Amino acid sequence: MAYAERFKAPTSxxxxxxxxxxxxxxxxxxxxxxxxxDELEIQGKTIMVAPVGCSVFAYEFFDxxxxxxxxxxxxAVATGIKRASPDNVVFTYQxxxxxxxxxxxxxxxxxxxxxxxxTIFINNAIxxxxxxxxxxxxxxGMKTTTTPYGRKENIEGYPIHVSEVLKELSxxxxxxRTKVTTPQDVIKTKKYLKRAFxxxxxxxxxxxxxxxxxxxxxxxxxxxxxxxxxxxxxxxxFPLGVYVDKVxxxx
Amino acid sequence: xxxxxxxxxxxxxxxxEAAIRxxxxxxxxxxxxxxxxxTEYMARRLPEVNGTFxxxxxxxxxxxxxxxxxxxxxxxxxxxxSPGFSLMQEGVSYIAGAELPCVFxxxxxxxxxxxxxxxxxxxxxxxxxxxxxxxxxxxxYGPESLQEAVELTIRAFDxxxxxxxxxxxxxxxxxxxxxxxxxxxxxxxxNTLPDHSDWALTGTKMQxxxxxxxxxxxxxxxxxxxxxxxxxxxxxxxKKEKLFEEYKLNDAEVVLVAYGTxxxxxxxxVDTAREKGVKAGVFRPISLWPFPYEELGRYTExxxxxxTIEMSFGQMLEDVRLAVNGKKxxxxxxxxxxxxPTPGEVLAKLMELV
Numbered sequence: 001m002a003y004a005e006r007f008k009a010p011t012s013x014x015x016x017x018x019x020x021x022x023x024x025x026x027x028x029x030x031x032x033x034x035x036x037x038d039e040l041e042i043q044g045k046t047i048m049v050a051p052v053g054c055s056v057f058a059y060e061f062f063d064x065x066x067x068x069x070x071x072x073x074x075x076a077v078a079t080g081i082k083r084a085s086p087d088n089v090v091f092t093y094q095x096x097x098x099x100x101x102x103x104x105x106x107x108x109x110x111x112x113x114x115x116x117x118x119t120i121f122i123n124n125a126i127x128x129x130x131x132x133x134x135x136x137x138x139x140x141g142m143k144t145t146t147t148p149y150g151r152k153e154n155i156e157g158y159p160i161h162v163s164e165v166l167k168e169l170s171x172x173x174x175x176x177r178t179k180v181t182t183p184q185d186v187i188k189t190k191k192y193l194k195r196a197f198x199x200x201x202x203x204x205x206x207x208x209x210x211x212x213x214x215x216x217x218x219x220x221x222x223x224x225x226x227x228x229x230x231x232x233x234x235x236x237x238f239p240l241g242v243y244v245d246k247v248x249x250x251x
Numbered sequence: 252x253x254x255x256x257x258x259x260x261x262x263x264x265x266x267x268e269a270a271i272r273x274x275x276x277x278x279x280x281x282x283x284x285x286x287x288x289x290t291e292y293m294a295r296r297l298p299e300v301n302g303t304f305x306x307x308x309x310x311x312x313x314x315x316x317x318x319x320x321x322x323x324x325x326x327x328x329x330x331x332x333s334p335g336f337s338l339m340q341e342g343v344s345y346i347a348g349a350e351l352p353c354v355f356x357x358x359x360x361x362x363x364x365x366x367x368x369x370x371x372x373x374x375x376x377x378x379x380x381x382x383x384x385x386x387x388x389x390x391x392y393g394p395e396s397l398q399e400a401v402e403l404t405i406r407a408f409d410x411x412x413x414x415x416x417x418x419x420x421x422x423x424x425x426x427x428x429x430x431x432x433x434x435x436x437x438x439x440x441x442n443t444l445p446d447h448s449d450w451a452l453t454g455t456k457m458q459x460x461x462x463x464x465x466x467x468x469x470x471x472x473x474x475x476x477x478x479x480x481x482x483x484x485x486x487x488x489x490k491k492e493k494l495f496e497e498y499k500l501n502d503a504e505v506v507l508v509a510y511g512t513x514x515x516x517x518x519x520x521v522d523t524a525r526e527k528g529v530k531a532g533v534f535r536p537i538s539l540w541p542f543p544y545e546e547l548g549r550y551t552e553x554x555x556x557x558x559t560i561e562m563s564f565g566q567m568l569e570d571v572r573l574a575v576n577g578k579k580x581x582x583x584x585x586x587x588x589x590x591x592p593t594p595g596e597v598l599a600k601l602m603e604l605v
Contacts, residue, residue, distance in 0.1 A: 014461075045454035049319070059463055065452040067322050067464040070345050073315035076307070080319020081452060083303045084277055084327065088454050106315070109308035 010034035012043045014063045019054075023223020025213035026055050026122065028180045032190045033091070033120060034062060040197055042089045047081055049074045049092040054128040058093050072103025075110035078117040089200060091118040097127045100136040100160050107166070107208075114171025114205035118196045121162060124213040125234060132218030136160040139237055144218075159237055163210050167243040173205030174198070175244040179212040179235065181227040195247045204246055212238055257432040263289035263330070265397045265433050266356055266420065267296060269404035270328050274439040275354070276302035277327040279316040281309060281335060284368040285424035286358035289330045310335040314342020321351035321417075322464045324451030326408055326444065330356035332424070333374050334365065337382070343417060344383030348466025350481065352411035352447075354404070355389075356420045358427040361589030369589025370424035370512060375566035378421045379540040386478060388485050390418040390492060391539040393511035397431040403537070405436060412445040414488055421539060423562065425512045425591060494537035495546055499525065503532030505605060506550045508571050509560045510536050512591070517560055520597045529605050539567070544574040551578040558604060560597055561585045 012034035020026045037043050048066040050059040051074055059066030069077040074092035082090045099107050099121050110117065126144055127133040133146040137159050141150040151159075163177045176192040179185045189211060196207030212234045214226035221229055260268070267289050270278075278293040290306070297304040307313045313329050320327040331339060336357045346353060359374045361367040378391045390410055394400035400422060407418040455461055468474040498518050500506065505524075509517045514535035524531040534547050550557075557575050559568045565583045572581050584600045586592045 043455070044457040047452045047454060056467065059465070063455075063461055065454055065462045067319075067349070067452060068467050069318075070315060070341055073311070073318075073342070076312040076315035077319035077322075079305070079307075079312075080277075080279065080316035080321070080327070081323055082319075083279075083305060083316070084320040084323040084325045085453065088323075088452075105308050106312055109312065 010038045012037040012046075012063055014061055016060050018061060019057055021217045023214055023216040023226055024054070025124070025180050025211065028186060029120060029122065029189070029211055029213070030058065030061055032186065032193055036190060036193045036197055037064070040194070040201065042197070042201070045087065046089045046091065047085075049078045049081070049090065051092070051094045051098045053095045053098060055093055055095065055122070056129070072098050072101070073106055074098065075103065075106040075115065075117065075119065079110055079115050082115065082117050086116070089197065091120065091197070093120045094122070095128065096121070096123045096125065096135040096137040100162050108169070111166050111206045111208065112169045112171045114173065116200045116203060117206065118200050119206075119208040120193070121208055121210040122213045123162070123210055123238065124215040125159070126215050126218050128215050128218055139233055161238065163208070163243050166208060171206050172208070172244045173246045174207040176242040177210040177212065177238055177240050179230060179240065181230055192242070195245065198247045202247070257434050259430055260397065260433050261288060261430050262397050262400060262422070262427040263358065264292045265401050266330070266404050267292040268435060269401040270354065270408070271296060271300055271302070272436055272438050273326065273405045273408040274441055274444050275326040275328050275408060276300065276441070277320045277325055278302070278329065279305050279307050279313045279320065279327070280329050281307050281313050281331065283332045283335045285360060285427050286330050286332050286356070289356065289358070289427070310338035311341060314339035314346070317353050318342050318346050318349070318351060321346060321353040322349065322452045324447030324453065326412075328354040328356065330358065332358045332360050333362050333371070336374060336377065340383035343389070344385050344387065345466050346417045347383070347387035347389065348385060349464050350415040351417065351464070352415050354407045354411055354418050354420065356422065359421065359423045361587065367589045368424060370562060370591055371587060371589055372423060372511060372513060372562040373566065373587060374421065375539065375561070375563060378419055379542070387481070388416075388540055390416055390488060390541070391421050392418070392494070392537060393421050393514070393539050394426065394537070395511055395515040395535065397426065397429070397433045399537075400426060401433055401435060410492060414484055416484070416488070421511065423512050489541040492538060493541050493543045493546065495543040496533070496535040496537060498533040498535065500532035500534060500550065502530055503550070503554055505529065505531040505556045505558055505601065506554045507531060507533045507558050507560060507601070508536070508547065508567070509533065510539060510567060513560050513562055516592065516594055517597060520594045520601060523594070523598055524601055527602070529601065531601065536567070542570045542574070544570070547571065547574040548576060551575055554579060556604060557581040558601060559583045560592065562591060563587055
């Protein structure tokens, strides 16, 4: 494949420029999702459920039908869409505040029902858009605007491990935790995303890809420092890998 | 055509069957007394008509599932009772903001809080003044009988589609639990339902620009424009969609105002009052929003007294006062906590007033 062909913008991305801060992982993950949608040739039947938070505009960045869910409710909204239109491909895009705090019930039950939707879960250990408050995934000792002395387990409890919790649920067909800090990780993440969509397309069950992500602005680090911080701290707390894969030999 | 014979049914089931005949094939719900039979009816009945039933994990999830399903343009409904409807308010606000057609049923019970499971009308404010955040309206209907509940359910789906607005059937545990003979209309042909292809999320099929259903705009000027457009629509609804019943009002000196179950009870109060020589009549709002202010207000010319009766401390009372606009006295009688006023006690109060 020629260089220009390989690196042209995916058809599933719109012309609109991303509004993300430099060094934020949203842009990489958006592009990967769009490439997967293109390669699976599902753009015309895909419906996205955008989250609240920095990625609230995600429905404008993808050239597919879309809506915005209330904080945490994306899996419920996606359930409504999918049950009403089983022939469409439905995905939600959610952050850690969204999915692991206010939306815990919705994600657990959608996953447990084996809802035929795909969730991309962006875990950057902090609330981005509201200005850097503690997330359920904030690491112990990590300073945020609402844990100014560092998160303490005897006060705020421990970082929640979403993939480890969801892997116990029978409805989950594909589940992996990944990162996008190196080219190898990016390639792996795309493969996981594709398998999560396959889980939906082949009616196997619920698919989720957790992506450990950077938030240079709210972490108070440069983009490069952020990647290093993620590697040194987040990966220890949130081990990478495939947690569930019932997709089989289709890819 | 189905044979239009009267059948004996329970209130909650009558509403469920009416919804299915109106073309509703999607129901998301969560059990709560006194409307669980409606949820159960849909669980049993929808698969028979190739429909979809799903019991959600909470009422919060229900209203967001309704949001999702409604955004595909299909007919969808849920039902609940007071504490459940409180939980649904998040979704209701988003649905109203995104202008999605769907039908909610609130079978009201005694409150506040956990309250009890007996009939009440204490959710009127929440229903008609906006229970969720923002500045929105639902069309709200208060049926007095099962036949009317059936007809209003069908109408609810039609006006929801016509205006892209959520419609609420506000009833109570008495109507939900009673049995009455009902004549059902025939099944709507699904192919004749309104076409929402201009906005619904159906996938672009690579043949059009993406559709975006949201209640969202960070630009205050643009958001205000969205809100103004929505309120222009509300003005049209106020003009065209008011429903009410006038009972023995021609020469009435006392106008009893009540809705739903209470509206039905006070009709018999008026009958007895007239036997005692009191010229009374009933004005029964059927659409609680839009409220028939002008239509009720006209009676200020000839009536001496207005008398509002509710199963609450007086919520619709405020709308009656707005309609009467200080021109005549407005009296009130209400019971709460799930106590249904008897015709006898309402009559006694009426006789005290005249």
